[in-house]
Amino acid sequence: MIRRVLFLAAALAAVCFVGAADVSALQSPALGQQNLRPYWHVFAAYAIVIIVIGGWVVSIGRRLRQVEDRLVD
């Protein structure tokens, strides 16, 4: 009797283990796609474009003003 119960418990545990492994394998990529990380990366990339091009515009503007001041002096 005990031997039969242990066998059933072991079989049940094995089924649960295999099932759990399958479920996690199926769920992890799907859950991974549901988070907001890709959105943050897209926003960061577009922000970088604005910051770098804006920085170049400001840098050229400052240098132009400095040279114009030199020419006025």
Add this chain to the structure above:
Amino acid sequence: MSTAGVRRGATGFTLLGLAGLIGLFWMSFFWVSTEVNQGIVQRIFYVHVPAAWTSFLAIGIAALCSGVYLWLRDEKLDRAAVCAAEGGLVFATIVLLTGPLWGKIAWGTYWNWEPRLTLTLLLWFVFVGYFMVRNATEDPEKGKRFAAVVAIVGAIDIPFIHLSVIWFRSLHPEPVVAKPDGPTLPGDMLATLMVGLGVFTLLFLGLFLFRYALEGLRSEADLRARRPAS
């Protein structure tokens, strides 16, 4: 063309480019369809690829002007080369910053030492070197000549960057537009990409002309500063 004329042209191109940038952002976020395999992160494509194209254009102009400068020794060509090189460095910086953000989601890593990424980083370092060489020499004329050689050597890297994904086993995807069979992108994605290419080119041309006007004024100021002493 006079400095005032250059600045008028620069203002026109830059304003058009900035308006186009707003349009491009709208298209990227609200109009174009989401790519099936990569999802939302593929939208980085619409700024990453145009920035790469613009950096190649800028560096090509820098190399061309440098080559002709070495031949003719015309100061205007050197001025154009330094302005284009600065633009090339700015847009290459955008490429190197936006690419890893895309790569982290698509490949699971920010950086990989595969051929295209490595060659692009090399190009960036070559053009950082361009400005270092230019400013490191005591004789400015010598610095200009050395920098011109660096620009030409740097530009040789561009075809290798383009062909590296075809020649070598690479993590980076192969070209989807500039290939012999023609573009393989869906229509709305291709349209958004083309708008991106136009907008980044306009922005580069506008800011290149502003930078060129700045170089012209700077040489005028240097000339005036030298005049009383001589």
